[in-house]
Amino acid sequence: MLNFPNHEQLTARIIFQSHDQYRVIFADRRIQQATLAGRMQFTGTMPLIGDFVSGQPYDRDKFLITHLLPRQTYLTRAADQQEQGLAANVTTVFITMSANTDFSVNRLERYLTLVWNSGAAPVIVLTKADVEPELLEQRQTEVTAAAFGVPLITTTxxxxxxxxxxxAPFLTAKTTAIFIGSSGVGKSTLLNILAATQLQTIKSIRSGDDKGRHTTTTRNLYYLPNGAAVIDSPGLRGVGVTGSTNTSTAQSxxxxxxxxxxxxFKDCQHEAEPNCAVQAAIKRGELSQQRLANYKRLLRETEYTTLTSRQINAAKIKRMVGNKKNLRHRPKR
Ligand SMILES: Nc1nc2c(ncn2[C@@H]2O[C@H](COP(=O)(O)OP(=O)(O)O)[C@@H](O)[C@H]2O)c(=O)[nH]1
Ligand SMILES: [Mg+2]
Ligand SMILES: [Zn+2]
Structure with missing residues (x-):
């Protein structure tokens, strides 16, 4: 039996969703089509892949979802100024990047912020390690520098x-994991290997590019034989960061x-202020200019996602003007 929460009603888990069509799995691994009870369509929070729900049998071989059970974690991204839910109750996020052309530390930092916002734990997966050893080593060094302390798995x-x-250590019966990353990095390949069966189609690489064609167009949750749940997802194009919390940027x-x-100065912008410890670290070679730039950009983004477009413009103008007034800093005490 799968590791499901207890509930007086029949409990199921969303393994697929497309508009108002759902597919659920039960603790005994039976799978059924499901629909939302009328009253749920107006309650605001719609069930999402990974959610636990309760309900009752309906229409011979269907399931009627009547309740959404409390979420432990909630993974979202910002898309067009809106928060888009990616999955619920995820414990582990495999941030998947390939060691070849897809590699971007910049994007990795955005993904990390997204994960810290969600309540899940990140694991970085560097795929296609079959590149030149020097390049692989360089990539690994860059990842470790940007995500110190986050586990790193390198795969071929x-x-x-x-x-x-x-x-194995990241996939136990209590795990719900999701693979996120650009299309073509090898997420479905990994999932198929872990499941030891063909779950998702993998398109062969077209000659002349190493991107591969994305064939995963929907998110699907699978249970591995040991009871670990794993979600495969199509490539994320924009990696917007939501959650308003600058705390998660800080965590990265x-x-x-x-x-x-x-x-x-308490409000130091780490630009040309006197006695700036951040700039001092850059001078000593302990921090890269690039990393500071990424930090600032991410801070700005998390700030913007909570604002309306008019407020965003106002904030941009204020920032431009504000930069010229760096002399007006308040000393700390
Ligand atoms: N060279 C190389 N190619 C890989 C590796 N893993 C996956 N691929 C190829 O990359 C392409 C895209 O893989 P896929 O799993 O569909 O990527 P997804 O879009 O992230 O799900 C396919 O042609 C795979 O065969 C690897 O470790 N090395
Ligand atoms: Mg795929
Ligand atoms: Zn400073």
Whole structure:
């Protein structure tokens, strides 16, 4: 039996959703089509892939969803100024990037913020490790520098045994994991290896590019034989960050946050202020200019996602003007 929460009614889990069409799985692994009870369509929070729901049998072989059970975690991204739910009750997010052309530390930092916002734990997966060893080593160094302390798994699809071994500690009967990352990085390949069966189609690489064609167009939740739930998703194009919390940006950049506490001014922008500990660290070579730039951009984004477009413009203008008034800093004490 799968690891489901207790409820007086029959409990199920959403494994697929498309508009108002749902597919659910029961603790005994039976799968059924499902629809929402009328009253649920007006309650605001719609069930999402990964959600636990309760309800009753309906129309011979269907399931009627009547209640949404409380969510443990909620993974979202910002798309067109709106919050878009990606999955519920995820414990582990495999941030998947390939070691070849898809690689971007910038994007990795955005993904990390998205994960810290959700309540789930990140694991970085560097796929297509079959590149030149020097390049792979460089990528690994860059990942470790940007995401210190976050587990890193490096994979090559030709060695499935090594993949299973590396993922095992992160896939227990209590896990709900999701693979996120650009299309073509090898998410479905990994999932198929972990499930030891063909769950999702993988398109062969077109000659001349190494991107592969994305064939996963919907999100699907699968249970592995050991009871771990894994969600495959299509490539995320925009990696907008939602959640308004600057705290999660801070969690991705603990080094900068620690340094900033030693700046002379409380509202230091870490540009040309006197006694700026962040700029001092850059001068000493302990922090890269690029990382500081990424931190600032992410801070701005998390700020913007909570504002209306008019407020965003106002904030941009204020920032441009404000930058010229760096002399008006308040000393800390
Ligand atoms: N060279 C190489 N290609 C891989 C590796 N893993 C997956 N691929 C290929 O990358 C392409 C895209 O894989 P897929 O799993 O569909 O990516 P997804 O879009 O992230 O689900 C396919 O042609 C895979 O065969 C790997 O470790 N090395
Ligand atoms: Mg796929
Ligand atoms: Zn500073």
């Amino acid at each position: 699809n030709t060695v499935p045994a090594a993949i299973k071994k590396a993922f 950049f603990p080094d900068i946050v620690t340094l900033a506490r030693q700046c002379r």
